[in-house]
Amino acid sequence: MTAPSPPPRAARWLARLVARDPAGPAILGDLHEDFVARCRSRGVAGARWWYRREVAALTLDRGIHAALAPFRRNGTVHDLIRHPGWTRDVALALRRFRREPAFALLMIVVIGLGVGATTAVYSVLRPLLLAPLPFEAPDQLVWIENDGNRASLSSVTSRASNLRDFRESTRSFDGLTGYFAFFEQASYALQGDGRPQELTGVGVAHDFLDVLGVEPAVGRSFSVAEGAWEGPRAVILSHGLWVERFAADAGVVGRSLTLNGEAWEVVGVLPASFDFSSVFKPGVTVDMLVPFPISDETDRWGNTLSIVGRLRPGVSIEQARADVESVLGGLREAQPERWGLEARLSPLRDYVAGPFRSTLLLLAAAAGAVILLVCVNVANVFLARSPRRARDVAVRKALGATRGRIVRQLLVESVVLALAGGAVGLGIAVLAARGVAATNGVDIPLLRDVRVEGTALAVAFLAALITGVAVGLVPALRVADGAESSTMRAAGRGASQGRGTRGLLEGLVVAEVALACVLLLAGGLFLRSFRAVLEVDLGYEPEGAVSWKLNPGIPFESRAEMADFYRQLTAEVADLPGAAEVGLIDALPLGKNRNWGFRVVGAPETEEPRGLFPHLVDPGYRAAMGIPLLDGRDLSWDDTGETAPVVLINQSAAETLFGSESALGRQLNSGGSEEPWTIVGVVADVRHVSPEAPSGIQVYFPIAQLWGFETLDLVVRSERNLADLAPAVSATLAELDPSMPTRTYTPLTASVAHSVSPRRFTLRILSAFGLVALTLAGLGIYGVLSHSVAERRREIAIRMAMGATGAEVRRSLVGRTLVLALAGLAVGLAVGLPGTRVVESLLFGVTPADPLTLSGLSALLLAVAAASGAIPAIRASRTDSMKVLRNE
Amino acid sequence: MPSDTLGEFELLVLLSILRQGDEPYANRVRDDLEAHGRRTVTRGALYRTLDRLTEKGFVRWSLEADRVPERGGHPMRRLAVTASGLEAVRRSRDVLRTFLEGLDPLLDGSR
Numbered sequence: 001m002t003a004p005s006p007p008p009r010a011a012r013w014l015a016r017l018v019a020r021d022p023a024g025p026a027i028l029g030d031l032h033e034d035f036v037a038r039c040r041s042r043g044v045a046g047a048r049w050w051y052r053r054e055v056a057a058l059t060l061d062r063g064i065h066a067a068l069a070p071f072r073r074n075g076t077v078h079d080l081i082r083h084p085g086w087t088r089d090v091a092l093a094l095r096r097f098r099r100e101p102a103f104a105l106l107m108i109v110v111i112g113l114g115v116g117a118t119t120a121v122y123s124v125l126r127p128l129l130l131a132p133l134p135f136e137a138p139d140q141l142v143w144i145e146n147d148g149n150r151a152s153l154s155s156v157t158s159r160a161s162n163l164r165d166f167r168e169s170t171r172s173f174d175g176l177t178g179y180f181a182f183f184e185q186a187s188y189a190l191q192g193d194g195r196p197q198e199l200t201g202v203g204v205a206h207d208f209l210d211v212l213g214v215e216p217a218v219g220r221s222f223s224v225a226e227g228a229w230e231g232p233r234a235v236i237l238s239h240g241l242w243v244e245r246f247a248a249d250a251g252v253v254g255r256s257l258t259l260n261g262e263a264w265e266v267v268g269v270l271p272a273s274f275d276f277s278s279v280f281k282p283g284v285t286v287d288m289l290v291p292f293p294i295s296d297e298t299d300r301w302g303n304t305l306s307i308v309g310r311l312r313p314g315v316s317i318e319q320a321r322a323d324v325e326s327v328l329g330g331l332r333e334a335q336p337e338r339w340g341l342e343a344r345l346s347p348l349r350d351y352v353a354g355p356f357r358s359t360l361l362l363l364a365a366a367a368g369a370v371i372l373l374v375c376v377n378v379a380n381v382f383l384a385r386s387p388r389r390a391r392d393v394a395v396r397k398a399l400g401a402t403r404g405r406i407v408r409q410l411l412v413e414s415v416v417l418a419l420a421g422g423a424v425g426l427g428i429a430v431l432a433a434r435g436v437a438a439t440n441g442v443d444i445p446l447l448r449d450v451r452v453e454g455t456a457l458a459v460a461f462l463a464a465l466i467t468g469v470a471v472g473l474v475p476a477l478r479v480a481d482g483a484e485s486s487t488m489r490a491a492g493r494g495a496s497q498g499r500g501t502r503g504l505l506e507g508l509v510v511a512e513v514a515l516a517c518v519l520l521l522a523g524g525l526f527l528r529s530f531r532a533v534l535e536v537d538l539g540y541e542p543e544g545a546v547s548w549k550l551n552p553g554i555p556f557e558s559r560a561e562m563a564d565f566y567r568q569l570t571a572e573v574a575d576l577p578g579a580a581e582v583g584l585i586d587a588l589p590l591g592k593n594r595n596w597g598f599r600v601v602g603a604p605e606t607e608e609p610r611g612l613f614p615h616l617v618d619p620g621y622r623a624a625m626g627i628p629l630l631d632g633r634d635l636s637w638d639d640t641g642e643t644a645p646v647v648l649i650n651q652s653a654a655e656t657l658f659g660s661e662s663a664l665g666r667q668l669n670s671g672g673s674e675e676p677w678t679i680v681g682v683v684a685d686v687r688h689v690s691p692e693a694p695s696g697i698q699v700y701f702p703i704a705q706l707w708g709f710e711t712l713d714l715v716v717r718s719e720r721n722l723a724d725l726a727p728a729v730s731a732t733l734a735e736l737d738p739s740m741p742t743r744t745y746t747p748l749t750a751s752v753a754h755s756v757s758p759r760r761f762t763l764r765i766l767s768a769f770g771l772v773a774l775t776l777a778g779l780g781i782y783g784v785l786s787h788s789v790a791e792r793r794r795e796i797a798i799r800m801a802m803g804a805t806g807a808e809v810r811r812s813l814v815g816r817t818l819v820l821a822l823a824g825l826a827v828g829l830a831v832g833l834p835g836t837r838v839v840e841s842l843l844f845g846v847t848p849a850d851p852l853t854l855s856g857l858s859a860l861l862l863a864v865a866a867a868s869g870a871i872p873a874i875r876a877s878r879t880d881s882m883k884v885l886r887n888e
Numbered sequence: 889m890p891s892d893t894l895g896e897f898e899l900l901v902l903l904s905i906l907r908q909g910d911e912p913y914a915n916r917v918r919d920d921l922e923a924h925g926r927r928t929v930t931r932g933a934l935y936r937t938l939d940r941l942t943e944k945g946f947v948r949w950s951l952e953a954d955r956v957p958e959r960g961g962h963p964m965r966r967l968a969v970t971a972s973g974l975e976a977v978r979r980s981r982d983v984l985r986t987f988l989e990g991l992d993p994l995l996d997g998s999r
Contacts, residue, residue, distance in 0.1 A: 006960070026951055027935060029962030030915045036958040054931060061932025 005044045007035050011055040018059045031055070043139035045349070089412040096413065104417065106779060107381060111421025111461075113772050114374025116428025119457045121367035121765060123433045125360050128353045134273050136213025137310075140174070142317055143351035144307040144324070147342040157181045158307050160299040162341070163205070166307070169327040172320035174312050175211035178305040179204040180292045182594065184284060187551050187711050188259040190245075191739055197245070198549060198744060199259070200285060201235065202276055203292030209236075211310050212274075218242075219253035219268030222291045226267070229295040233264040236289040239272040261553045261739060264290070279352055280306070308348060321345045359762050362839055366519055366769045373515040373773055377780045380508040382414075384787035411469055418465035426457060505784050506820055512780040513824020516773035517861060518832040523770035524853035525836060525843055526763045532845025533756050539650075539686035539695065540589065541626035542748040545717040547588060548729065551710075553739035559641045563704035566712070567637055569736055570620055576728045578720040583624030586616040586709035589688040590751040598670030598699070600657055612653070612670060612697040613688055616709050619702070622648070622683060624715040625748075632664045632681030635702045648681040648700040656697060668699065677701070690755050692844050715748070722747070762842075774864055777824075781817055781868040789813070789876040796876050797885050806877030813876060817869030821862055829854070894946075894980050900925050901937050902946060902977050905967045912967045914938065938967070946973030 006012070012028075019027040031054060038047035097104035135141060144166070145156040158178070167176045180203035190197040206227025209216065216236060226234040235257065237246070246252045256263045270276070270289070277286040292298065292305075311320055324343050332341050346354075353360075393406055550569075556562040566584055574582040587594070595611040615621075619635040630651055639646050647668065654663040667676035677699075685695035703709065714733075718725050726745055733740060753760075789796070796809060836848035846853070894902070904920045905912050914934065921929045941947040948970055951963040969977070988995075 021939075023935070023938070023949065023951075023965055025963050026914065026965030027931075029959035029964060030913075030918075030931070032960035032962055033915055033956065033958050036960075057930060058932050058935075061930065061936070065932075065936060 005039065005048075007032065007051045008048045011052045014059060015055045018055070018062050027058075043137060045139045086412075089409050090416060092409065093413040093416045097416075103381065103385065104420075106783060107378065107417045108421045108424055110374055110377050110381075110776060110779060111418060112424025112428060113776065114371050115422055115425025115457065115461050116432065117769060117772055118367045118371045119425060119429035120432035120436075121363050122455075123429065124436055124765075125364055128356060128360060133279065133349055133352065138349065139347070140311040140313070141212070141348035142309045142311060142320060142345050143348045144176075144309055144343050144345055145351075146303060147344045156344075157303040158305045158343070159303055160294045160301075160305055161296075161338075162343070163294050163305055163307055164299075165327060165331060166309070166324060166343075169330070170320070170323045172311060172315045172323040173309045175207060176307060176309045177205040177208045177211040178292075178294070178307040179208060179280070180304055181306040182304055183286075184281075187549060188288075188290075189261075189551050189553060189740060191258045191261070191553075196739060198551065199241070199287040201259075201288045201290045202286055204289050205294050206291055208289070208308075209270075211308060213310075214274045215271065216268035217271040218250045219266070221268060222289075223267075227291045227293060229293040229297050231291065231293065233259075233262060234267045234291060235259070235264045236268040236270060237266060238276065238287050238289075239270050240275075240285070241287040242269045260551070309345075317345055317347060356758070358839070358842060359758065362522065362842065363762065363765055366522060366766060369515050369519055370769050370772055370776075373512060373519075373776050376508050376511050376515065377776050377783075380505060380512070380780050381783045381787075383505055383508070384784050388791075414469045415465065418461065418469075422457075422461040422465075425461065429457060502788065505788070509781055509784055509820045510824040510827060512777045513821050513861060513865065514828035514831065516770075516777040517825050517828025517857065518835065519766075519773040520770045520857040520860065521828070521832040521836065521853065522839065523763075523766040524857050525839070525846060525848065525850060526759070526766050528846040528850055528853055529842070529844040530756070530759050530763045533691050533759060535845075536687060536691040538589065538691060538752070539627060539684050540748075541717075542752050544719070544722070545624065545626075545715055545748045546722050546726065546745045547716075547748060548714040548733065548745045550584075550712045550714050550733070551740055552737045554737055559704070559707045562707060563637075563640065565736075566618060566703065569714070569733070570618060572732050572736070573714065573716060573729055574620070576725065576732065578718050578725045579716055579729070580719050581620060581624040581715075581717040583621030583715045584618040584703065584712045585621050585625075585715065586703070586712050587614075587688075588713050588715075588748070588751060589686050590690065590755040596670055598668050601667035601669060601676045610697065612668075612699045614670075615688075615698060615700045616703050616706055616712075617700050618704075621715065622700070624717050625686075626717070627686060628684045630682045630684060631662070632679070634681060635700065637704065639702045640704050643705075645675050645677045645705050646680045646702065647677040648683050649679055650683055650685045650695060650698040652685050652695045653697040653699065654682045670699070691752070759844075774860070777861070778864045778868040781820070781865055782871060785813065785817060785869050786872040786875070789872045793876075793879060794885070796879050797882075800879060801882070801885065809877040809879075810870075810873045813873035814866055814869045817865050817873075818862060821865035825858055825861055894976050897933070898937055898941055898946075899977065899980050901934070901941065902969055902973055905947065905969050906977075908967075913964050914967065917967070941973070944976075946970055946976055 015028055015031060016024075019025075031051065034054075035047050035051050038050050042050070133141070144158065146158055147156075160178075163176060163178050166173070170176070183202040184200065188199045188201050190199050204222075206222040206224055209221040217239060219236070221236065222234055225231050237252070242248055242252065250269075252266050253268060255266050257266060258264075275286075276289070277284045294305075298304065309320070311317065324345060328341050328343060331338065389410075393410075396406055396409075397403075552565065554565065556565065570582045570584060573579055594613065596614050598610060598612050617635065619637055619639075622629060622634055629648075631654075632648075635646065635648060649657075649663060649668075657663065658666060663679050663682055666679050668679070669676050683700070686698060687693065687695055688698065689696075701708075703712070714729075716722075716725065716729060729745070800806075800809065833849060840848055900921060901917060904917045904925075907920060908916050918929050918931070918934050921927065921934070938947060938949075942949065946969065947967055949965050949967045952966050953963055955964065
């Protein structure tokens with residue numbers, strides 16, 4: 001049998017690079033063999049993770065030993081380890097830093113920023129891309145959905161009968177389960193024990209937790225009886241609700257709660273490690289699980305289920321796919337009238353993390369660029385210092401210090417700096433990870449599992465340390481090459497840096513500016529995309545309006561009674577001082593996602609039914625949302641169950657369905673109604689799925705004619721401060737129905753903020769990186785230039801003594817800086833611009849070569865370069881040439 | 889400069905190669921050392937030790953085409969202890985024997 005999946009490509013490449021000795025091919029074979037064994041025992045994801053770690057350890061081992069080999073041969077290692085006086089070396093290092101606080105502080109801040117930023121990003125990345133999902137054997141879990149477009153939830157959810165048939169007839173699964181995907185449309189009012197509270201519950205098949213391998217923290221999961229139609233009412237509380245509302249009292253299990261006026265028994269509490277929404281529906285708070293029956297009754301509701309399956313050990317997803325397809329084929333033949341017989345299988349991890357993969361990889365690349373920038377910066381500053389250090393070292397060597405002792409001293413200095421910088425970085429990473437984990441309402445899965453990632457911390461820290469050590473050793477190695485006498489002679493003359501060193505330093509500055517340019521380019525493009533998304537015309541006015549979720553406990557006898565209740569409710573709220581417009585809808589834009597089939601009356605019978613996005617509204621909704629009416633009339637309370645059914649459609653629907661003809665008076669069949677719906681008005685398009693997605697076909701049904709909702713949202717628009725109006729609205733609602741939770745209301749702007757939250761999140765990180773990059777580049781230029789000025793003070797003094805003015809000296813230094821910055825900019829753009837094509841799919845409303853971004857970032861970089869170069873230049877121009885020359 | 893004395897880990901590696909019989913391959917040696925040597929053996933440490941033993945002339949090895957398909961087409965390294973390797977093991981054994989002589993009551997008694 002061959003490996004079910006090859007080892008990770010990058011790690012394999014690294015292994016090949018590391019194992020280049022004659023035994024290398026066999027080492028690769030050993031790794032491969034163990035990988036295959038691990039795939040079998042622990043699953044592919046675990047094995048790939050193991051392989052990466054194993055190669056990383058091997059690389060580190062070989063790297064360290066290769067680096068130490070020359071020292072081992074000439075006895076340096078012996079000197080290094082055996083010679084006493086470690087504490088004295090540390091003390092010496094600290095004393096040196098006290099003498100050069102600017103240098104020490106610069107290095108600590110630079111290393112801290114790099115280590116902190118990189119670690120924070122990898123910590124965010126890990127739960128989503130690298131770590132296994134928080135379930136038992138998560139590699140075996142697969143997501144099963146209908147074969148539609150993911151932009152519309154009803155085209156990817158399945159019918160209950162599909163789940164039942166898969167359970168009965170497939171052989172690839174150890175278990176198949178599902179949850180009610182439209183759970184947000186219902187809500188539960190928790191009554192008794194103080195104020196009513198609005199709770200969100202997810203309907204799940206009774207075996208949901210068993211299939212995922214999640215053990216309740218207290219109590220049990222649902223029984224088969226509870227999972228049946230009209231079975232005993234049971235709830236499993238989320239860990240969060242249990243702690244907040246029930247003070248983590250284990251005695252709550254077995255107690256009865258009043259939800260929507262009915263008694264439900266608490267049978268269990270979810271563990272803290274399993275947060276339903278964090279995995280399946282990020283950005284939503286889920287308070288409890290309730291049983292969702294897989295029965296004929298729920299099957300009639302249509303495509304409502306999201307299905308999760310657990311593969312039998314040893315069964316691949318391809319085999320499962322073939323299995324499910326053959327079951328579906330049999331069903332299609334046996335029941336030709338049955339619809340919705342389709343299935344698409346993907347690993348659960350891909351479903352959860354897939355949409356965010358490219359964004360997170362982009363952030364990882366950006367973090368990589370930041371740590372690279374840090375290394376360049378560290379190298380830069382250490383190199384700039386190296387001539388001065390070389391003189392110290394030469395003196396010590398002449399006084400009898402062995403090479404090992406000198407190397408150790410330099411090593412200790414680097415290590416102390418790296419440790420201090422690492423500590424600062426750890427602090428930054430901890431703060432960032434805590435901030436991210438505490439973020440609520442960001443539409444990215446698993447953010448609550450973000451912790452500081454130890455491996456990333458170690459890698460970033462080691463990178464900075466190794467750079468510091470490697471570059472810090474340069475003067476020691478130079479001296480040991482027997483160059484001490486020339487070094488000392490040079491020191492005696494106060495010579496400037498060699499042409500070679502200065503060239504290297506300037507090359508590093510160019511590299512820094514180039515890296516900063518790439519990061520700023522990414523950040524700039526995301527900033528422009530974000531602004532473009534915010535500037536999208538949503539079709540309604542989110543500002544100045546708030547919404548309340550209404551879940552009345554009144555059991556309405558008839559549609560007319562229900563309509564009267566809501567008519568009275570909106571009238572009373574509209575009478576409140578300050579309430580300008582009031583309306584009702586069952587699915588606010590940028591929240592829910594669904595699709596109904598419909599046919600235009602008079603269209604050929606052969607035409608496939610099309611999909612529409614339904615809104616169930618009252619006559620006040622359009623005005624309350626500020627959606628313009630383009631043609632025809634508005635809905636009215638006079639449109640009742642007794643009169644002809646009427647609807648409004650949006651502009652896109654009118655154009656798509658009727659072209660240039662008028663839509664008014666045309667009819668649709670939809671919404672399970674016998675009678676066709678007559679179009680009486682056309683309204684502007686509303687972006688209901690996301691600001692980026694086009695509107696599609698939208699239809700507004702009057703609630704008085706279509707009673708197909710579980711809860712409604714009350715929208716109140718006011719010219720006044722909404723916070724002042726809110727208590728009055730709550731009081732009015734509570735008067736109408738005391739059992740209804742009414743205290744929480746949401747500004748409409750919150751749903752906009754939620755839908756752009758992943759973009760905002762990415763933008764924040766990229767901006768932080770851009771800022772760090774800019775700072776590092778500035779510090780790098782400043783550091784190199786001030787050292788170069790210090791080294792060249794004699795040359796500058798001579799030039800000034802020969803008649804050069806301060807202004808000329810300043811111009812020449814700042815000019816040089818700008819030349820370097822321009823070179824960096826050119827390199828950065830040459831690398832970055834082709835790179836932006838990779839992220840093109842993540843952008844919105846902006847081209848990768850956006851002129852505004854390019855000119856903005858160029859101006860910013862040049863300004864920072866000029867400013868960083870100006871300070872040392874001004875200092876140089878104030879050189880008292882006579883004094884310098886006398887001292888030299 | 890390679891010395892002809894053996895470190896503890898080097899001795900264990902040589903002994904383990906000898907114990908493998910027909911299958912003296914690095915992965916088997918590593919499994920053996922982890923299972924019976926009561927220690928975690930990192931890949932890097934084992935390969936480095938094998939390199940050192942080769943350098944000292946105690947081990948020689950040859951690549952042979954893979955016999956198991958799980959190796960992804962990579963060859964296996966067949967290890968063999970050389971005559972001087974055997975001699976070094978013998979010397980270590982004798983030294984250990986000399987030093988252990990008469991200590992059995994003490995070592996067993998403290999159990």
